[in-house]
Amino acid sequence: MQRDARHIHCGQRHIRVESGMTGLLASRPMLEGQVRRRITALPGVQVLPDSVATGLLVERDRVTGVRLAGGEPMPADLVVDASGRGSRTPFWLDELGIVPPAEERVMLNVRYGTREFRRRPGDLDGDLIVVAPTPDRPRGGVALAMEDDRWIVTLVGYDQAPDPSLDGFATFAADLPAPDLHQFVTTAQPIGELQVYRNPAGIRRRYEQLTRFPEGLLVTGDAGCAFNPRYGQGMTVAALEALELLKTDLRPLPFFKRIAKVVDGPWQITVDDDVRLHHATNAVNPKKRLLNAYLERFHTPAARDPELALRFQRVANLYASPSSLVTPGSLARVLRNGAPPAPVPAAESVPGGGSERSAR
Template identity: 85%
Template sequence: MNHAIVIGASMAGLLSAAALHAKFARVTVLDRDAMPDDDEHRKGVGQSRHAHALLARGHEAVERLLPGITAELVAQGAITSDVQRNARHIHCGQRHARVESGMTGLLASRPMLEGQVRRRITALPGVRLLPDSVAAGLLVERDRVTGVRLAGGEPIPADLVVDASGRGSRTPFWLDELGIVPPAEEHVMLDVRYGTREFRRRPGDLDGDLIVVVAPTPDKPRGGVALAMEGDRWIVTLVGYGQAPGRSLAGFAEFAADLPALDLHRLISTAQPIGEPQVYRNPAGIRRRYERMTRFPDGLLVTGDAVCAFNPRYGQGMTVAALEALELLKTDLRPLPFFKRVAKVVDGPWQITVDDDVRLLHAASTLSLKKRLLNAYLERFHAAAAHDQELALRFQRVANLYAPPLSLITPGSLVRVLRNGSPRATSVPDPESVPREASERSTRST
């Protein structure tokens, strides 16, 4: 095949271009932004100033699409880390046991990660990136998309067009113009509000840990993460449902003091702040059900946030985009078979986010009996995972998209939860109150 067009130079668009390069002689990536020369934030990536990390499975997928990129990023200061060994995961107020998971995540700022991916993509023969270019419509002949029309009126013919333009995708409107009913949409109202600050990272911070995740609980619907990143920095993002941390350092620390654990508050209170605070708001998660359509024009595919825009608190977006890009390497690029494959990629992470957001946002009395039972089980699961390394590992396999959510309620998991997840169970100690060796012995002994 000769020419493919990708709309959007997001991570989804860039990784799609990497996959399409293996099948098309030419690939053109369009983006409305002017592309920065250096690794800088840009207007079209509204969340780039907040915490980003590639989940372990996403890290693998990006390395497969762009072999050697991990080494390139590490040479620039990115950090690879076992997702459980050097991390503090606190869920339902329980501090998960540590274990060598064998799953490696990648810690880097979004500008550096995207910048290096963009450099790799644009260095590929036959690939070109056109900044300041807006796809205003589709070229169509006999129910087949044959290219795009730019805002200035210029037509660009192509054998395949991939829309990776994000949650503001125009594809539903273009389908309507063609007389095709757009896909059904599912919305989860969130009103998630973020505040982010960077801090100087010093040897010995967090006793050498590189990741802190404190998940919200129904009684405290606020959480946060701290991630080590290049330049000896921490990036700390605090999140609340319908509430946000104050912009001042004191307000930021005060918000962190009311999280289900104090790890982030201690870090914020002792580390040197860098730069200005950043804020972000996400009103809703949205999923477009392209896989359920019965009519769709050939020559057009949709991927990334244009298919499903997750609650970014869970850190799944870049990983899902990378997994969807791998689907472009397969032989069958007809729209409906492609959308069915993408739906299988999206189903697990969408279920994780929706179920957890419902648990946080709705009073237990308003939930179905099935939901209440599941929530009660998950509370016991996390209590057990404070002592049981195998359960902590199983949770990380789900969180890193290697296993489906149902794997947490297999017979083997049920037995371990019943044995170790009594409501009277006491979580493993706060690592800042006891030496690391003693804390790890307490989890190994179970």
């Protein structure tokens, strides 16, 4: 994840070293298809296609199943709402006379466009590029290798999205804080058309703060907390929450408190960064302003200090707590070496091989 990748944050190109973290790149349809095949092969698992749950079955403050769109009941010992950010659970709670959870919303208006490109031998030298937005250039992007000799390139902006044309896609990439993706998309062979998406807000529903909730019902994944997709942490958080379903205690309120601890770190990371990049969100208090200034300075020495680069990647990939970036050791390294940021240079030989290997 660090040796075979280009990570550019706050306009600084992180040093490439062995990280001990391995990433497996695949398209979402392939991943979901594999998950579906594994699950449906389990004994006792039945999938009901084209079925929609329209309400809850409840007896004496306990959920006993769901009601399907045709009106037929489906009894259940446990109902888990993993339906995503459009979850109906808050509305169903209100119908039961139970106060829905408070919501935290971070207004984003994030827009992103994705194109696929043909992957040729020697492309990009490493199979991963991440260019993070900066406050003065609130645009970023990633390039990821996929199966069937394809690249997927996503460009993202706050309040802005790439034009549908290939020229518009390249023009958008030209204004990123680093030139790597622009150089690549202007030489690669496109496949298909641009797909454009919009994410208006990050949403966290505070189920752990409730004092009353029906037994037999749990909420997980984006139904509880929907992140800004730019950070790529929603699926990891959902997987960590799923591990909590293996615990013997599946009472709702203890479960919500356990997964709140899973969500706290990633949510704070993304909210703080979104506030730094997108000023239409919550006001920034002096403490957060100081922390943001420190983190911006953090990336300058991470361009040459392997330990700082690895600490950042471990936090970004949810191996470590954000507090590991502000330990006395990290502070000393940053304050000693954190010169003001300089413009990021272009990587050598972007379409082919040979870039940045000496930094390993």
